[in-house]
Amino acid sequence: xxxLTKQQQTRYxxxxxxxxxxxxxxxEATRKPLRKVVRQLFGDSKTVSELSVVxxxxxxxxxxxxxxxxxxxxxKDMLKERIRDNAEKVRDLNLQWLDQMxxxxxxxxxxxxxxxxxxxACRAQGRNPLFMQQYANTIRQNAxxxxxxxxxxxSKEPAMLQxxxxxQNRRNAPNENFAREVxxxxxxxxxxxxxxxxxEAARAFTGWQFTPEGQFVFRERIHDEGxxxxxxxxxxxxxxxxxxMLLENKQTxxxxxxxxxxxxxxxxxxxxxxDALAEQFxxxxxxxxDLMETIFLADWFYDAKxxxxxxxxxxxxxxxxxxTLGVQFDQPQPQIFVQRTLGQLLFYPPNVAGWPGGKNxxxxxxxxxxxxxxxxxxxxxxxxxxxxxxxDVNTQLLARKGNAKFRTTVNWADFENxxxxxxxxxxxxxxxxxxxxxxxxxxxxxxxxxxTKSGQTRPxxxxxxxxxxxxxxxxxxx
Amino acid sequence: xxRRNFIKQSAFTTAGTMLIPHFLKAYESQMLGKGPASNxxxxxxxxxxxxxxxxxxxxxYRNDIYYRERPTIAIKPEKVLQLNDEIGLxxxxxxxxxxxxxxxxxxxxxxxxxxxxxxxxxxxDIWQTASDSDKYVNTGWVGRYLDASCAGKAQQPFRTIxxxxxxxxxxKGSSLNGLAVVDPKKLYNQTRSGFVTGLGKExxxxxxMHEPExxxxxxxxxxxxxxxxxxxYDKVSRTSRAVSGAPSSTLLTTYPNHELGNRLKTVSQLxxxxxxxxxxxVSISGFDTHINQPGQQERLLGQYAEAVGAFxxxxxxxxxxxxxxxxxxxxxxxxxxxxxxxGTDHGTANNVFLIGGGLPSRRVLNExxxxxxxxxGDLTYSVDFRQIYATLLHDYLGADDVAILGRKFxxxxxx
Numbered sequence: 001x002x003x004l005t006k007q008q009q010t011r012y013x014x015x016x017x018x019x020x021x022x023x024x025x026x027x028e029a030t031r032k033p034l035r036k037v038v039r040q041l042f043g044d045s046k047t048v049s050e051l052s053v054v055x056x057x058x059x060x061x062x063x064x065x066x067x068x069x070x071x072x073x074x075x076k077d078m079l080k081e082r083i084r085d086n087a088e089k090v091r092d093l094n095l096q097w098l099d100q101m102x103x104x105x106x107x108x109x110x111x112x113x114x115x116x117x118x119x120x121a122c123r124a125q126g127r128n129p130l131f132m133q134q135y136a137n138t139i140r141q142n143a144x145x146x147x148x149x150x151x152x153x154x155s156k157e158p159a160m161l162q163x164x165x166x167x168q169n170r171r172n173a174p175n176e177n178f179a180r181e182v183x184x185x186x187x188x189x190x191x192x193x194x195x196x197x198x199x200e201a202a203r204a205f206t207g208w209q210f211t212p213e214g215q216f217v218f219r220e221r222i223h224d225e226g227x228x229x230x231x232x233x234x235x236x237x238x239x240x241x242x243x244x245m246l247l248e249n250k251q252t253x254x255x256x257x258x259x260x261x262x263x264x265x266x267x268x269x270x271x272x273x274x275d276a277l278a279e280q281f282x283x284x285x286x287x288x289x290d291l292m293e294t295i296f297l298a299d300w301f302y303d304a305k306x307x308x309x310x311x312x313x314x315x316x317x318x319x320x321x322x323x324t325l326g327v328q329f330d331q332p333q334p335q336i337f338v339q340r341t342l343g344q345l346l347f348y349p350p351n352v353a354g355w356p357g358g359k360n361x362x363x364x365x366x367x368x369x370x371x372x373x374x375x376x377x378x379x380x381x382x383x384x385x386x387x388x389x390x391x392d393v394n395t396q397l398l399a400r401k402g403n404a405k406f407r408t409t410v411n412w413a414d415f416e417n418x419x420x421x422x423x424x425x426x427x428x429x430x431x432x433x434x435x436x437x438x439x440x441x442x443x444x445x446x447x448x449x450x451x452t453k454s455g456q457t458r459p460x461x462x463x464x465x466x467x468x469x470x471x472x473x474x475x476x477x478x
Numbered sequence: 479x480x481r482r483n484f485i486k487q488s489a490f491t492t493a494g495t496m497l498i499p500h501f502l503k504a505y506e507s508q509m510l511g512k513g514p515a516s517n518x519x520x521x522x523x524x525x526x527x528x529x530x531x532x533x534x535x536x537x538x539y540r541n542d543i544y545y546r547e548r549p550t551i552a553i554k555p556e557k558v559l560q561l562n563d564e565i566g567l568x569x570x571x572x573x574x575x576x577x578x579x580x581x582x583x584x585x586x587x588x589x590x591x592x593x594x595x596x597x598x599x600x601x602x603d604i605w606q607t608a609s610d611s612d613k614y615v616n617t618g619w620v621g622r623y624l625d626a627s628c629a630g631k632a633q634q635p636f637r638t639i640x641x642x643x644x645x646x647x648x649x650k651g652s653s654l655n656g657l658a659v660v661d662p663k664k665l666y667n668q669t670r671s672g673f674v675t676g677l678g679k680e681x682x683x684x685x686x687m688h689e690p691e692x693x694x695x696x697x698x699x700x701x702x703x704x705x706x707x708x709x710x711y712d713k714v715s716r717t718s719r720a721v722s723g724a725p726s727s728t729l730l731t732t733y734p735n736h737e738l739g740n741r742l743k744t745v746s747q748l749x750x751x752x753x754x755x756x757x758x759x760v761s762i763s764g765f766d767t768h769i770n771q772p773g774q775q776e777r778l779l780g781q782y783a784e785a786v787g788a789f790x791x792x793x794x795x796x797x798x799x800x801x802x803x804x805x806x807x808x809x810x811x812x813x814x815x816x817x818x819x820x821g822t823d824h825g826t827a828n829n830v831f832l833i834g835g836g837l838p839s840r841r842v843l844n845e846x847x848x849x850x851x852x853x854x855g856d857l858t859y860s861v862d863f864r865q866i867y868a869t870l871l872h873d874y875l876g877a878d879d880v881a882i883l884g885r886k887f888x889x890x891x892x893x
Contacts, residue, residue, distance in 0.1 A: 123599075180612070309690045341644060350647075351600055353614035359695055360616055363645045363655035364635060364703035367696065368668055384664070385643040391527035391598040391809065393766035438693075447676045471673065473696035 006030055007433055009302050010037060015437070015478035016264050016310070017041055017296055018107035020320040023418030023434050038296045042289060045109035045144060049100070050137050053092045059130035061212050062086065089129035094339075094346040095332045097136060101315070102322040112143040112292070114315060115263050117346065118354035119256075120154045120186060122163045124347045130214045131159035132347050147256065147286035148247050155182060155243060158210035164352065169206050171224040176202040179242075181352050187246040189255040193231070200228040204237040253282035257291065264295060266306045267358045273300060308437035308477040311361050314342035316478075317370060321470065324435070326411030327377060334406045338373065340387040342366055367473070374470035378463070380405045416462050424458075428465055435466070436474045444472070517876045519835070522745055522758045522789075522804040523620070523648075524738075526782070528765030529598065530808035532828040533847070533857075534775060536565050536585055543849035547815040551771055551822070561585065564846045570780035573787025574831075581839030582790060582799070583831060584892055586866065588847055590827035590859025594810065597824075598766065601809040606648035608864050608883050619867055620757050621651030622882045623875070627756070628654055633698070636706040639748065640759040641741040649759055655699075656759070657706050661744065666711035669704040710753055717751035731792035734784045738762045742789040750796055756875060765808060769819040782806075790834055803835025803874060807863065813855055827859035830866060835874065837892060865890050 004012070010029045014021035018041065021029065029037045060068075062083055069079040101110040116139040124132050135157045142150035154160055161167060164178040179202035183193045207223030210216055218238075228237050231245055246252055257278040261269050281291045295301055312320065318338050321327060329335060339345040343366065344355055362370075365385075375381040382405055422430040428448060432440045440448070451468045452461050469475065534551065538544045539558040558566035559575040565585075567575050577583045593611045595601045600611075607615040617625075624638045638656035640649050649656035659665050669675065677700065733743040738760065745758045762782065767774050786804060793799045811828030827847070847857045864887045871879040873893035880886050 305690065307690075309692050311692055311696075343644075348599075351603055351614055356616040359692075360650070362696065362699055363650060363658070364699060364706070365644050365658035367699050368674075368703065371674070372668075388642065388644055388646070388761065389527060389763040391529065391602060391763055391766055393528065393764075393768060438689075444677075447673070450676075451673070468673070473677065473700060474693065476696060477690075477692050 041108045045106040053089045101319040113140040121349040121354035135159035144289045156216040170222045187252040205239045254278040314344040328409045330407040520802045524806040525761035526808040527763035530765040532811040571783040574783040585842045586830045588860040594826040618648035625651035638757040662711045665707045669707040713751045730795045738785040768821040771821040800836030804833040806831040825856045827857040
């Protein structure tokens with residue numbers, strides 16, 4: 001395949017490092033050297049705005065609410081309503097984060113945080129919005145910093161300690177879940193530690209607990225102070241010591257780099273490239289920004305074989321569509337519906353291993369729904385699909401009844417602006433270069449042109465072509 | 479939405495020529511010619527989502543511990559539909575009792591797995607992937623059955639059908655996924671837009687061009703979906719016309735008008751139209767009964783029994799009762815002790831029902847739950863659910879259970 005044009009390179013960079021580009025962003029960036037564009041992406045991600053749906057002092061856990069019910073402070077209906085409020089706040093948190101992804105300048109940070117959400121997968125438990133809010137902000141704040149800081153912070157998050165049962169990990173009754181997942185899924189990967197290491201590490205993590213207010217606490221009384229032997233070293237280790245040992249192990253750099261490569265570059269990993277990146281990542285003291293910059297500036301990143309190789313996750317698809325066309329939902333709820341139907345609901349990963357990704361996103365029904373999605377969002381076409389309920393009575397309010405339409409506002413004016421210079425015959429290819437990873441084939445062009453009607457105004461024509469281009473299977477790829 | 483509305487609303491109204499995809503016709507006839515060998519047996523899986531309370535479904539009506547631990551929600555002995563002198567069915571399950579009396583129902587008690595997980599999504603994952611509880615697997619057991627039965631042959635997603643809008647993990651294989659169909663006509667209409675078929679057509683004409691595997695995968699999935707939708711709809715509409723000219727007239731039984739009733743009706747329709755599908759998957763939810771369990775569970779079990787009763791009657795009339803085996807499970811049972819809200823919380827082992835399929839007559843396969851010997855207040859499992867899968871795959875469907883489940887599980891003699 002030929003080398004990519006400058007515009008293709010830029011489009012691809014925005015698609016992978018962010019959630020795609022608007023036509024204006026693309027036009028502006030294409031005029032600059034790639035190095036400068038990359039630097040600007042990092043610059044734009046310097047700051048982070050906190051997600052906020054609940055103040056710490058307002059939060060009441062389900063347990064506390066049930067206590068108040070027993071004490072007679074709440075009646076049954078009030079209890080039900082408060083528990084429901086909590087679940088709704090987790091939903092609001094989801095939507096707030098989605099808005100940040102779609103509209104914030106710090107798109108690289110949000111994309112990286114989405115990656116970490118799948119890596120340090122954690123699921124909303126007990127409908128506690130405060131814990132999920134803290135967890136989300138922790139991965140967003142540390143998304144581009146040092147892995148050591150991120151790993152330590154996320155491991156001490158109440159949401160994570162709760163999800164991985166460390167509250168039940170006590171001196172006389174160890175629970176190994178937390179220690180196992182920290183090694184298997186967060187740092188080393190399966191096969192790079194022994195069962196003995198897990199048993200001993202679990203002892204080191206005893207006492208890592210949290211308060212109902214969402215504070216990490218180390219409870220000495222339930223910590224096992226005895227000597228532990230882990231990775232051949234013996235000492236009275238605590239949790240922090242285990243995290244340090246895991247970072248010392250180069251396998252952690254290899255494991256994480258490989259996962260980043262598969263998410264940002266190609267599902268099929270190039271061993272030589274990953275080895276070199278892992279080496280550098282380790283030497284840099286696990287500097288995430290440094291690693292990502294190296295990837296985005298590497299020549300091989302722009303190899304034709306990587307372009308279009310990534311299947312968008314449902315969140316990438318939805319956020320990307322919103323970003324490119326400046327879409328606002330009149331009512332945000334349908335965005336939960338889309339996530340549920342396509343199998344990626346923020347704060348509800350399927351398990352601690354996160355979303356499997358890649359081809360797993362696509363089957364007959366999800367592909368048809370994805371191809372129809374632009375019509376739902378841009379043309380308010382009737383939606384007749386219903387997602388499955390997940391069995392949990394507490395998440396039912398995330399469900400939505402079928403047979404409705406999405407109402408949205410689309411910023412067509414800005415999108416159309418970029419095409420004022422394109423002639424009528426060039427128009428379709430100009431839009432395609434903004435939206436798709438590959439140029440259109442002649443037969444595709446014919447099929448798409450057949451969607452337009454004679455007598456359409458230019459804006460109408462652009463809108464018809466855009467919706468049709470976004471419905472192509474190729475739009476599922478970056 | 480009917481076809482005309484769909485096309486009107488869709489952006490993809492297009493010239494009539496696009497509506498006849500030649501390559502898809504070729505693809506389809508190729509598929510129909512070389513189907514994988516099948517022994518003609520059909521498995522229907524019914525999933526009760528939310529963790530059905532098995533103790534109030536198959537009731538140990540002579541057990542004092544049961545009545546002691548459930549003072550307000552236990553089913554009274556005189557109401558129970560007795561299966562033997564230890565256990566009986568919930569009173570709302572009359573049609574199921576009738577199936578038992580006909581010799582069509584097998585009950586397996588104490589089904590579970592080692593180190594049970596009490597979260598819905600995780601436990602459902604484990605049942606759907608057939609993995610150990612500490613491993614994460616991205617393919618489902620029915621999906622892997624599909625992989626195995628289509629290996630080296632034409633790709634036929636419709637060999638396993640889920641009657642739903644979206645596909646469960648159970649139905650996802652590593653190279654093939656099952657097909658999700660709620661209504662064959664609706665799916666057919668969705669794939670008949672000129673745009674979708676046009677894409678399939680132009681892609682087929684495009685030869686030898688370099689493209690990433692991801693593009694090929696999307697177009698392959700699309701082509702399989704279009705041709706499967708076409709095949710299924712064609713079969714269904716042809717049979718309904720042949721019988722009397724009116725749609726759905728293959729069905730000789732009246733089905734209850736609720737979701738499960740409608741979905742089992744669709745399954746029957748597909749079976750009777752001769753669609754070559756070996757496994758159907760259907761689910762019904764609402765079993766997460768933490769509060770006020772009695773009324774809710776009664777309603778759901780009533781719907782279940784009614785729908786299954788109608789389904790089996792329908793198959794009997796059509797002479798297909800012995801070819802179709804219906805299995806019902808839930809991701810976990812519930813705690814033995816009721817909670818303070820007239821409900822039950824998440825537990826572990828549960829019962830599994832097998833209905834029809836030409837199984838030996840009328841039985842309760844193993845011992846009733848031992849309420850005196852609990853594990854952390856929960857029932858102790860004695861049958862690994864994967865033993866049931868292994869038996870269904872090997873003895874019933876004639877498939878390679880070890881390849882599909884990843885290892886050998888001891889079969890149970892129920893086939």
